[in-house]
Amino acid sequence: MGELQIKKQSRKYDAVIIGSGAGGGMAAYVLAHAGLKVCLLEAGPMFDPKKDSNQLKNPWESPRRGASTKFRPFGDFDGCYWGWEVDGEPYTQTGNPGTTHWEWWRARMLGGRTNHWGRISLRFGPKDFKRKSIDGLGDDWPIGYEDIRPYYDKIDRLLGVFGTNEGLENDPDGIFLPPPKPRLHELFIRRAGNSIGIPVIPSRMSILTKQINAERGACFYCRQCGRSCKVYGDFSASSCLVIPALKTGNVDLITNAMAREVLTDREGLATGVSYVNKTDMQEYQVDGRTVILGASACESARLLLNSKSARHPNGLANNSDAVGRYLHDSTGADMGGYIPNLIDRKRYNEDGVGGMHVYSPWWLDNKKLDFPRGYHIEYGGGFNQPIYGFSWGIEDLNGKGGKYNLMGAKKEAGGYGAALKKDYRSLFGASIHMAGRGEAVANKNNYCRIDPEVVDSYGIPVLQFNTSHSEYEIKQAKHMMETFSEILHTMGAVVTRGQDNNEANKWGLHAPGNIIHEAGTVRMGNDAKASPLNKWSQAHDCKNLFCVDGGPFVSQADKNITWTILALSMRSSEYIVDQLKKQNISILPPRPGKTNVYGQA
Amino acid sequence: MDKRKSIKALLVGTVSAGVLAEACHPGDKKAMDEKVAPADGGNADGADALNRMKEEKENDKTVLSKTFFTPDEMATITILGDIIIPKDEVSGSASDAKVPGFIEYIVKDMPKYQLPMRGGMRWLDLQCLKRYEKPFSGCSKDQQMEMVDEIAWPGKAKPEMTPGVAFFNLMRNLTASGFYTSEIGGKDVGYIGNVPNQWNGVPADVLKQYGLAYTEKDLKECVSFT
Numbered sequence: 094m095g096e097l098q099i100k101k102q103s104r105k106y107d108a109v110i111i112g113s114g115a116g117g118g119m120a121a122y123v124l125a126h127a128g129l130k131v132c133l134l135e136a137g138p139m140f141d142p143k144k145d146s147n148q149l150k151n152p153w154e155s156p157r158r159g160a161s162t163k164f165r166p167f168g169d170f171d172g173c174y175w176g177w178e179v180d181g182e183p184y185t186q187t188g189n190p191g192t193t194h195w196e197w198w199r200a201r202m203l204g205g206r207t208n209h210w211g212r213i214s215l216r217f218g219p220k221d222f223k224r225k226s227i228d229g230l231g232d233d234w235p236i237g238y239e240d241i242r243p244y245y246d247k248i249d250r251l252l253g254v255f256g257t258n259e260g261l262e263n264d265p266d267g268i269f270l271p272p273p274k275p276r277l278h279e280l281f282i283r284r285a286g287n288s289i290g291i292p293v294i295p296s297r298m299s300i301l302t303k304q305i306n307a308e309r310g311a312c313f314y315c316r317q318c319g320r321s322c323k324v325y326g327d328f329s330a331s332s333c334l335v336i337p338a339l340k341t342g343n344v345d346l347i348t349n350a351m352a353r354e355v356l357t358d359r360e361g362l363a364t365g366v367s368y369v370n371k372t373d374m375q376e377y378q379v380d381g382r383t384v385i386l387g388a389s390a391c392e393s394a395r396l397l398l399n400s401k402s403a404r405h406p407n408g409l410a411n412n413s414d415a416v417g418r419y420l421h422d423s424t425g426a427d428m429g430g431y432i433p434n435l436i437d438r439k440r441y442n443e444d445g446v447g448g449m450h451v452y453s454p455w456w457l458d459n460k461k462l463d464f465p466r467g468y469h470i471e472y473g474g475g476f477n478q479p480i481y482g483f484s485w486g487i488e489d490l491n492g493k494g495g496k497y498n499l500m501g502a503k504k505e506a507g508g509y510g511a512a513l514k515k516d517y518r519s520l521f522g523a524s525i526h527m528a529g530r531g532e533a534v535a536n537k538n539n540y541c542r543i544d545p546e547v548v549d550s551y552g553i554p555v556l557q558f559n560t561s562h563s564e565y566e567i568k569q570a571k572h573m574m575e576t577f578s579e580i581l582h583t584m585g586a587v588v589t590r591g592q593d594n595n596e597a598n599k600w601g602l603h604a605p606g607n608i609i610h611e612a613g614t615v616r617m618g619n620d621a622k623a624s625p626l627n628k629w630s631q632a633h634d635c636k637n638l639f640c641v642d643g644g645p646f647v648s649q650a651d652k653n654i655t656w657t658i659l660a661l662s663m664r665s666s667e668y669i670v671d672q673l674k675k676q677n678i679s680i681l682p683p684r685p686g687k688t689n690v691y692g693q694a
Numbered sequence: 695m696d697k698r699k700s701i702k703a704l705l706v707g708t709v710s711a712g713v714l715a716e717a718c719h720p721g722d723k724k725a726m727d728e729k730v731a732p733a734d735g736g737n738a739d740g741a742d743a744l745n746r747m748k749e750e751k752e753n754d755k756t757v758l759s760k761t762f763f764t765p766d767e768m769a770t771i772t773i774l775g776d777i778i779i780p781k782d783e784v785s786g787s788a789s790d791a792k793v794p795g796f797i798e799y800i801v802k803d804m805p806k807y808q809l810p811m812r813g814g815m816r817w818l819d820l821q822c823l824k825r826y827e828k829p830f831s832g833c834s835k836d837q838q839m840e841m842v843d844e845i846a847w848p849g850k851a852k853p854e855m856t857p858g859v860a861f862f863n864l865m866r867n868l869t870a871s872g873f874y875t876s877e878i879g880g881k882d883v884g885y886i887g888n889v890p891n892q893w894n895g896v897p898a899d900v901l902k903q904y905g906l907a908y909t910e911k912d913l914k915e916c917v918s919f920t
Contacts, residue, residue, distance in 0.1 A: 151877070151880070153877055156799050158796065160804070162750070162803070164747065274917075277900060277904070315887065440884040445893045476887065478885060478888050479874040479885055481871050485867045485870070488863050494847065506849050510780055513778065514779060514782055517882075518882070518884065
């Protein structure tokens with residue numbers, strides 16, 4: 094190996110942003126449009142959905158017919174690079190008694206996991222910011238719905254979301270595009286839900302059912318948002334934030350840049366970021382007046398904990414000792430089956446948008462239940478593009494002797510030949526699926542920390558996880574199972590998945606991390622002794638350092654977190670623009686001449 | 695703006711002009727596929743290639759460089775595949791859809807299937823040797839079908855046939871995965887999506903069939919196309 098050197102850029106940026114997903118992408122967008130000079134570090138390669146999406150590919154164009162690999166755990170056409178494992182980047186678990194291994198999804202690409210996410214875009218409601226005041230558990234946020242509402246409004250308009258205004262107390266109305274009509278199985282679900290008092294309303298997803306600007310096309314209903322969209326018809330940070338930010342000329346994007354640590358000066362303020370370039374394996378440093386973390390909740394915590402110095406001996410911005418703590422994910426549990434009424438149904442194109450057209454927001458009062466927080470229900474089913482795994486396990490379904498007989502008492506399950514081909518046709522499009530996504534109570538003892546021994550292939554110490562479910566989450570999952578069973582039986586479905594869940598497997602509760610909503614590790618709060626960040630997502634201990642991913646979340650509601658990451662990041666970014674212009678947080682001398690030399694004010 | 699023009703406006707500059715004319719005629723899928731793919735052009739491997747990151751390309755090369763099944767095993771897979779999915783009045787057979795090649799690929803991509811497939815075929819050959827003094831592929835059609843009938847019906851198979859039932863279940867499932875993800879199989883099962891489309895709700899005759907209807911609220915709030 095040659096002599097290892099650290100290459101320093103002479104240029105000083107207004108901000109160095111780590112990560113190009115929802116949080117980092119929004120920060121780059123806001124700062125660049127305010128005329129600030131930004132260096133954006135992304136650990137993966139460039140990705141532009143317009144060129145790189147696998148949208149409209151046929152199953153036979155994949156040699157594995159759309160099956161998953163470690164590179165694409167959601168299938169061969171999926172729009173996300175990497176997932177539960179990344180070559181050369183391990184993570185570990187404490188293995189303490191009672192813990193359940195954290196499953197950590199990591200995207201490595203421009204736009205991060207927003208290239209494939211579900212586009213479910215739910216505002217947190219007024220109660221979601223004040224849970225401790227309601228049930229005494231966890232902590233209240235230092236902000237309320239009214240603080241974030243203007244930013245939800247702005248991102249609704251900027252990025253587009255469909256839905257309906259229902260006037261629900263804790264599922265606020267928004268500025269919605271029209272939703273798509275329910276599909277056939279969704280009408281079955283709604284009829285069943287209505288009859289047993291469970292609301293089933295149009296879903297709220299960031300997909301353009303109407304065009305909103307000249308840069309992005311409208312949805313053309315291929316159900317493939319997970320592959321990312323060639324016409325930018327859905328929200329990804331790549332297509333809707335970073336690529337437009339690059340067009341301002343104010344952003345230098347460095348791809349394949351794996352951040353190593355945040356650099357600080359003797360006063361403890363951030364001066365920039367050191368990173369390894371994964372392409373040439375050289376070490377680099379880039380200087381900024383501010384540093385903004387958007388690397389994902391856990392990666393941002395890892396960066397802080399790896400950025401130790403004389404002024405920050407416990408890791409950067411960690412006088413509270415809360416960095417890495419309060420790690421939590423959405424809860425998840427599922428059930429599914431077949432609707433016998435839909436066997437041999439008429440064929441037509443029902444692709445629709447990428448995901449559900451209806452969902453069920455939380456509808457009950459937890460004061461009357463034995464668990465403190467709610468969940469919403471997501472639905473799936475119908476005619477899906479056949480991919481690897483098509484009708485797998487038909488021997489359980491197509492006759493007597495099968496585990497679940499959907500085809501009448503006369504014929505035997507299993508088989509072969511023309512009769513079997515008929516069964517495949519009969520069952521196509523008759524399946525139904527539901528998934529609960531609930532709020533877990535953030536807990537100080539669920540954490541990630543630096544593994545004392547293990548480093549990744551770049552020599553960066555890795556994270557070690559210590560997470561467990563509490564009775565709150567387990568009882569919530571039990572309630573999900575009871576609810577799903579009731580809905581499915583009301584609609585006359587035969588349940589073939591999830592009905593065996595029981596106490597021993599925590600009612601099918603997914604491992605923490607598995608729902609891919611990591612949050613809480615760099616939380617905000619007014620008390621610097623208990624929280625790393627203030628209400629602007631600005632570090633209490635390092636005023637020119639911010640975190641804009643899932644890290645700042647005090648709690649994550651029963652709402653998928655992306656829309657709130659975007660709103661919080663926009664709010665923090667506008668604050669940063671304001672503060673930089675006032676030179677409140679600059680650690681560099683004021684620049685000569687005009688305060689805004691990079692373009693529009 | 696009429697629908698055709700509005701779709702055109704949306705797609706300009708992103709998907710090829712060829713799509714535009716087709717967008718209101720979702721029926722002509724093949725023409726669409728041919729036209730969508732070449733327009734994106736940004737893929738170093740050619741417009742039709744899947745988007746792959748560097749590590750995936752290396753992995754795909756490694757997988758394809760190996761051969762797993764022997765010619766005899768491939769012969770057995772081909773016979774069994776065509777018993778499971780034969781040609782019928784609707785569509786062709788598993789081998790017409792190149793299912794054996796898919797199974798060869800998938801066991802290299804998913805090594806967990808290598809042992810059950812190889813061991814299952816060996817079990818089958820030994821059964822046939824005992825009964826007919828020939829391995830499965832060398833047996834007559836009647837003998838093959840007699841053997842298959844022992845393992846194809848999980849509910850009535852004899853207990854000593856359990857390993858064969860497990861193998862045949864796997865073979866049935868892999869064959870279905872290969873067949874219904876082929877162009878022939880997709881048509882057979884009647885999947886007609888994966889094209890630019892306008893979702894305008896469940897067709898009226900289907901709503902009627904199931905005693906369902908859209909509400910006034912649906913019709914007022916939801917996007918619709920005329």
